[in-house]
Amino acid sequence: MTHQEIIDREIVEQYVLDQLSAGDRRIFQEHFFECDDCFQQAHNLSENVTRVRYAAAQDALAAEERRKAAASFSWLRPVLAFSVGACILLAALALALFLGNRRLQVRLAGEEEALRSQQRAQTESDNSKRDAEQKLQAAEAERARLQQQLDELNRGKPSPRPDENLVAQTNLPSVTLESNRDSGSAAQLTIPTGTKTISLLIPVEPGNRFQSFSVEVLRSKAPVATVNGARPNQSGSLSIRVSAAQLESGDYRVRLYGVDKLQRELLAEFDLHVLKK
Amino acid sequence: MATSATPLADSQLANSIAQGNRTAEGALYEKYSNRILYLALSERCSRDEAEDVRAETFLRVIQSLRDGKLQKPDSLASFIVGIALNVLREHRRQRSGTDALTERQNEIDGGQSPEETIVDKEEARLIIACAAQLKSRDRDFLRMYFYEELPKAEIARALGIKEERLRLIKSRALKRFQQIYARLRNG
Numbered sequence: 001m002t003h004q005e006i007i008d009r010e011i012v013e014q015y016v017l018d019q020l021s022a023g024d025r026r027i028f029q030e031h032f033f034e035c036d037d038c039f040q041q042a043h044n045l046s047e048n049v050t051r052v053r054y055a056a057a058q059d060a061l062a063a064e065e066r067r068k069a070a071a072s073f074s075w076l077r078p079v080l081a082f083s084v085g086a087c088i089l090l091a092a093l094a095l096a097l098f099l100g101n102r103r104l105q106v107r108l109a110g111e112e113e114a115l116r117s118q119q120r121a122q123t124e125s126d127n128s129k130r131d132a133e134q135k136l137q138a139a140e141a142e143r144a145r146l147q148q149q150l151d152e153l154n155r156g157k158p159s160p161r162p163d164e165n166l167v168a169q170t171n172l173p174s175v176t177l178e179s180n181r182d183s184g185s186a187a188q189l190t191i192p193t194g195t196k197t198i199s200l201l202i203p204v205e206p207g208n209r210f211q212s213f214s215v216e217v218l219r220s221k222a223p224v225a226t227v228n229g230a231r232p233n234q235s236g237s238l239s240i241r242v243s244a245a246q247l248e249s250g251d252y253r254v255r256l257y258g259v260d261k262l263q264r265e266l267l268a269e270f271d272l273h274v275l276k277k
Numbered sequence: 278m279a280t281s282a283t284p285l286a287d288s289q290l291a292n293s294i295a296q297g298n299r300t301a302e303g304a305l306y307e308k309y310s311n312r313i314l315y316l317a318l319s320e321r322c323s324r325d326e327a328e329d330v331r332a333e334t335f336l337r338v339i340q341s342l343r344d345g346k347l348q349k350p351d352s353l354a355s356f357i358v359g360i361a362l363n364v365l366r367e368h369r370r371q372r373s374g375t376d377a378l379t380e381r382q383n384e385i386d387g388g389q390s391p392e393e394t395i396v397d398k399e400e401a402r403l404i405i406a407c408a409a410q411l412k413s414r415d416r417d418f419l420r421m422y423f424y425e426e427l428p429k430a431e432i433a434r435a436l437g438i439k440e441e442r443l444r445l446i447k448s449r450a451l452k453r454f455q456q457i458y459a460r461l462r463n464g
Contacts, residue, residue: 010444015319017423026358033312033354034287043315048451049423051404051458056424058401060408061416 001027003035012041016049140208151234173244174199176237177254177270186251186271191244193277198247200240202256202270204232210258210265215240217272218253228259249276287353294342302339309354310335313361320365330368334361407458415450422447 006012006028014020015028032039055061175189177200191198204213215238217225225242232238238256254270285293285304293301313334317327337360341347347356408416414436421432422443433440 017426026362029316029362030355030358033309033316033358039312039315042319043311044455045451046315046319048455048458051400051407052419052423052454054401055404055408056420058405060405061411061420061424063413063417 001031003031003038006031006038012038012045015042016045147231172197172199174201175272176201176203177256177272178203186273188273188275190275190277191247195244197241198244200238200242200254200272202238202240202254202268203236204238204256204258204267206236210260212259213238213267214257214259214264216255216257217242217246218255219248219250221253224252244276247274247276249274288350291342291347291350291353294339295345295347297343305338305342306335309357313357316358316361317365320362322365322368326368326372330361330364333364333368337364403458403461406461407454410457411450411454414446415453418443418446418450419454 001011001024011020011024011028015025020028028038032042052061173189173191173195175187175198177187189198189200200215200217202213202215212228213230213232215227215230216223225246227240227242230238230240250273252272252274254272255266256268256270258265258267285301290301290305290308294305310331313331314327317330318324322330334357338357341356341360347353411419418432418436421427421435427435429440429443433443436446438446
């Protein structure tokens with residue numbers, strides 16, 4: 001590669017613009033190490049190309065119209081930069097709020113669902129309770145109705161032996177027992193000869209606190225007669241019938257128990273004095 | 278120790294250095310240091326790397342000449358170029374940790390363009406001022422030719438001239454750019 005070839009083929013420019021093959025590049029490098037003129041040309045051109053490229057990259061070599069337009073609106077650049085920055089910031093903020101809101105919504109939906117489930121369970125529980133109460137009321141009403149029918153039947157029940165019933169009804173000795181703690185005196189029951197049954201009338205508390213009542217008749221602390229499952233009649237008293245044969249003349253203690261399911265509660269004690277003729 | 282007013286030929290330099298002449302070593306540095314630096318820069322080295330390459334190349338060249346390893350003293354320039362390119366390759370291997378230098382394009386640092394790495398702030402101001410003083414056609418030509426690297430036919434068409442005239446226009450545009458820049462730089 002001679003110096004003239006380098007000039008004719010514009011090798012210096014091709015070297016600076018990196019357009020030479022590897023072989024030609026090496027040849028030219030050896031050449032400019034010996035040739036002051038080519039080295040100076042290459043060095044100058046490299047500097048100028050670097051400056052020209054820098055100017056172009058900075059838009060300083062743009063077409064006239066573009067340069068004027070850019071110059072006219074150059075004041076906009078800081079404003080636009082601020083606006084773009086603000087927009088990006090707002091967008092990021094909006095995105096963060098949106099994501100946070102979504103998380104809250106999901107959490108809120110979960111809590112609402114849990115609350116709805118609790119309400120459903122509560123409603124079902126209330127309904128069950130109401131049904132149970134209605135059934136209980138119906139059962140109690142049915143029981144009362146049956147009790148009433150039973151009482152009516154008992155009242156109107158014909159005796160297997162009408163003459164004896166008549167005697168019993170007319171001659172049935174009875175005594176009303178009241179708590180003797182205050183009065184300190186015993187109730188008196190006189191049993192005529194030939195009497196088969198006596199009646200103890202015991203007023204009990206109103207209401208349905210007990211399912212039934214139990215009455216024990218004791219003499220010298222030994223039970224003489226026990227009646228279970230007693231229920232008050234329409235006047236609110238228990239009518240306890242005891243065989244007269246079980247009673248002799250003397251003092252007795254009568255205990256009244258209230259029975260609820262399996263529990264028994266002592267409600268009252270009465271003193272009874274029996275006189276047999 | 279005699280010194281000559283005229284530069285020594287390469288063969289004389291090589292022989293003098295081989296004989297231990299320190300003045301010849303200085304003359305060798307004077308003659309080739311800028312070329313080695315430019316060679317490294319034209320191989321897309323950074324300024325610091327180019328300085329390293331220059332220093333390392335001279336160390337090796339001087340040592341080789343002192344040891345009499347140059348077989349043909351007339352080919353000193355080619356010898357120096359060879360050593361410089363070897364140093365350059367070794368630098369790149371060390372820097373990148375890769376194998377042989379095959380694609381120089383891969384060696385360009387990312388981020389800034391080569392122009393931006395070379396131009397400092399004061400020079401940047403001068404360049405922009407220089408560009409502003411160019412004629413519109415010169416600006417257009419320089420941009421299309423050296424920056425956009427458009428084909429010559431397309432540039433000629435854009436400028437409304439014959440393609441044969443591009444060489445002349447290029448020469449004049451570069452000359453005007455260089456003159457304006459020099460005038461601005463010199464105040």
